Amino acid sequence: MLETDLAIVGAGPAGLAAALEAANRGSNVIILERDEWLGGQLIKQTHQFFGSKNEFAGMRGVDIASHFTELVEQEKKIKVFKGATALGYYEDGVLTAAYKRGMLKIKPRTLLIAAGALEKMIPFINNDLPGVYGAGAVQTLMNVYGIAPGERVLMVGAGNIGLIVSYQLMQAGIEVEAIIEAAPQVGGYWVHASKIRRMGVPIKTRHTILKARGTREVEGAQICEIDENWDPLPGTEKEVSVDTICLAVGLSPMVELLWQAGCQMQLSPHLGGYVPVRNGNLETTVEGVFIAGDVAGIEEATSAILEGQLAGLAAAQKIGFEVEEEKIQSIKANLKTLRAGPVGEHIRQGLAGVER
Amino acid sequence: MLKNNGVPSREELTEVKPSRERLQQGPVVIVECIQEIPCDPCYYACPRGAFYPFSDINSKPEIDYDKCNGCSICIANCPGLAVFVVDFTYSEEEGLLQIPYELTPLPEKGEEVVTLNRSGEEIGTGRVVKVLNTKKQDRTAIVSVAVPKEILMEARHIKLRREGQ
Amino acid sequence: MRIKNHPIISFVEKKEVNFRFDGKNLRGQAGEPIAAALHNAGIKVLRHSPRHNRPRGFFCAIGNCSSCLMVVDGKPNVKICVTPLQEGMRVEYQEGKGDIDAGN
Ligand code: SF4
Numbered sequence: 001m002l003e004t005d006l007a008i009v010g011a012g013p014a015g016l017a018a019a020l021e022a023a024n025r026g027s028n029v030i031i032l033e034r035d036e037w038l039g040g041q042l043i044k045q046t047h048q049f050f051g052s053k054n055e056f057a058g059m060r061g062v063d064i065a066s067h068f069t070e071l072v073e074q075e076k077k078i079k080v081f082k083g084a085t086a087l088g089y090y091e092d093g094v095l096t097a098a099y100k101r102g103m104l105k106i107k108p109r110t111l112l113i114a115a116g117a118l119e120k121m122i123p124f125i126n127n128d129l130p131g132v133y134g135a136g137a138v139q140t141l142m143n144v145y146g147i148a149p150g151e152r153v154l155m156v157g158a159g160n161i162g163l164i165v166s167y168q169l170m171q172a173g174i175e176v177e178a179i180i181e182a183a184p185q186v187g188g189y190w191v192h193a194s195k196i197r198r199m200g201v202p203i204k205t206r207h208t209i210l211k212a213r214g215t216r217e218v219e220g221a222q223i224c225e226i227d228e229n230w231d232p233l234p235g236t237e238k239e240v241s242v243d244t245i246c247l248a249v250g251l252s253p254m255v256e257l258l259w260q261a262g263c264q265m266q267l268s269p270h271l272g273g274y275v276p277v278r279n280g281n282l283e284t285t286v287e288g289v290f291i292a293g294d295v296a297g298i299e300e301a302t303s304a305i306l307e308g309q310l311a312g313l314a315a316a317q318k319i320g321f322e323v324e325e326e327k328i329q330s331i332k333a334n335l336k337t338l339r340a341g342p343v344g345e346h347i348r349q350g351l352a353g354v355e356r
Numbered sequence: 357m358l359k360n361n362g363v364p365s366r367e368e369l370t371e372v373k374p375s376r377e378r379l380q381q382g383p384v385v386i387v388e389c390i391q392e393i394p395c396d397p398c399y400y401a402c403p404r405g406a407f408y409p410f411s412d413i414n415s416k417p418e419i420d421y422d423k424c425n426g427c428s429i430c431i432a433n434c435p436g437l438a439v440f441v442v443d444f445t446y447s448e449e450e451g452l453l454q455i456p457y458e459l460t461p462l463p464e465k466g467e468e469v470v471t472l473n474r475s476g477e478e479i480g481t482g483r484v485v486k487v488l489n490t491k492k493q494d495r496t497a498i499v500s501v502a503v504p505k506e507i508l509m510e511a512r513h514i515k516l517r518r519e520g521q
Numbered sequence: 522m523r524i525k526n527h528p529i530i531s532f533v534e535k536k537e538v539n540f541r542f543d544g545k546n547l548r549g550q551a552g553e554p555i556a557a558a559l560h561n562a563g564i565k566v567l568r569h570s571p572r573h574n575r576p577r578g579f580f581c582a583i584g585n586c587s588s589c590l591m592v593v594d595g596k597p598n599v600k601i602c603v604t605p606l607q608e609g610m611r612v613e614y615q616e617g618k619g620d621i622d623a624g625n
């Protein structure tokens with residue numbers, strides 16, 4: 001049995017930021033990461049980040065990942081297990097993980113779950129055909145492994161992910177037929193929309209996909225317009241010739257471990273699905289179990305980093321390490337300003353329903 | 357309209373247009389960022405303090421055009437690729453457009469390119485005058501294109517005419 | 522198809538390795554996921570659904586969705602989107618749910 005002050009599940013932006021803050025205050029930290037690398041989904045973000053200059057704005061996600069990775073690997077108080085999949089957290093305070101064909105058992109004094117998110121799927125005919133990929137998969141394939149997912153792509157979803165991945169596809173020399181979006185408006189930042197529009201990619205709002213064409217692989221798609229009730233408008237069907245359909249229709253928090261650990265959960269459509277009820281320090285209803293990043297509600301990497309810092313400090317404070325209250329307050333204030341604008345409204349609403 | 361299809365309308369664009377007089381005085385920045393989003397690197401990028409301080413990170417950038425000399429430093433610092441510099445004084449017929457460019461291959465000096473408007477429609481041609489891609493720009497190149505003055509406020513992207521492009 | 526030129530990313534070329542897929546010899550790069558090497562070789566169908574026999578590819582590419590389970594070196598239910606390719610690997614289609622003891 002391994003013992004530690006803080007165990008962290010997930011080495012994405014939230015987990016790494018938390019580890020650094022907690023270690024900095026004296027905590028011993030164990031990080032469990034399912035992948036063989038650190039940085040989570042940051043490693044495929046080739047675009048410059050938004051957010052404030054203080055939180056790495058202007059840096060590319062992939063560079064933020066290497067920056068964090070380097071810091072974490074230098075820090076002696078942090079021990080990282082790569083290729084370790086957390087399995088469960090039990091009444092006796094033991095966390096288990098599958099690791100190298102065996103099992104790790106850890107007894108942490110505090111636990112942070114920063115497991116990230118899952119891609120959502122939408123129903124349409126043949127949505128299981130090879131060539132229908134999640135936006136994250138497309139990013140992984142092209143930005144991490146350097147392989148073109150296809151030659152011509154239909155993007156479904158005009159939120160930030162759909163817009164950004166479309167741009168990245170064009171950067172990789174892959175054509176984007178169109179971006180379709182069921183809502184009447186572009187959900188992502190308009191600057192992202194503008195930059196792919198001027199490259200000639202149409203954005204069709206109030207459109208949906210009816211079916212993927214093809215028998216073994218995607219050979220095309222049928223799209224159509226929808227009315228105010230989101231029902232397809234007969235007669236507006238259109239065929240597009242693509243070999244890849246990329247779904248960027250949202251993420252849901254990966255909360256299985258939190259259910260299993262017995263945390264009180266609540267459905268919050270604004271935050272992407274079921275999320276744990278938490279206090280202002282990101283502690284769940286199971287004492288000593290904290291959350292940060294997309295498991296706490298789907299948001300951007302910048303807020304994941306801030307939440308990670310907050311949870312890392314709060315966890316350290318909980319078990320007696322010295323943490324200046326001003327530091328905690330200033331992170332909370334940063335999070336608040338980040339979410340203060342119109343694009344943060346759904347987050348504010350979501351949080352209002354799950355914070356106790 | 358931006359929110360419906362990503363293309364700013366005339367009204368939306370008037371918000372980000374320097375005065376006619378200022379445009380005639382030489383190079384000046386055009387910041388086509390018309391939505392309150394949590395972002396502020398442009399403010400920190402300008403060495404001349406041409407961006408008014410943000411009241412909070414969600415504020416839209418506002419510019420003191422008299423402080424801006426069109427140096428173009430802010431172009432590569434905007435993650436939204438929303439910053440351009442235009443110069444109506446470049447020559448008798450032509451104006452100079454500076455745009456961020458993150459595609460490969462980069463255009464070359466002297467190359468004739470197709471100019472695209474904000475909807476991606478081809479609206480003419482232009483001549484590449486300079487390509488800047490320093491380490492500090494972190495892989496966002498700045499391409500300067502000489503274009504007819506009539507399209508200087510319309511052209512916002514370029515397409516190379518090379519084989520296979 | 523491999524992306525050759527990219528404005529932002531410089532892909533480091535890794536060692537080429539040989540592997541066998543469904544009786545054919547293929548090449549890929551050492552350490553990349555098996556799914557990446559197969560996709561590069563134009564192979565998108567990785568599995569057939571057990572009940573309706575529908576073709577399946579990967580969906581998430583990060584080991585969440587289990588849409589890419591194959592038999593690797595005799596071991597079934599391998600998520601090939603997160604399993605690094607090695608020289609001489611044998612990759613095969615999986616029939617049904619796979620024997621849990623096989624290959625262990
Ligand atoms: S062009 Fe130069 S002077 Fe003008 S706003 Fe940008 S950085 Fe400042």
Ligand code: SF4
Nearest residue numbers: 389395397398434436
């Ligand atoms: S950096 Fe660009 S996207 Fe961000 S606020 Fe400034 S102009 Fe807008």
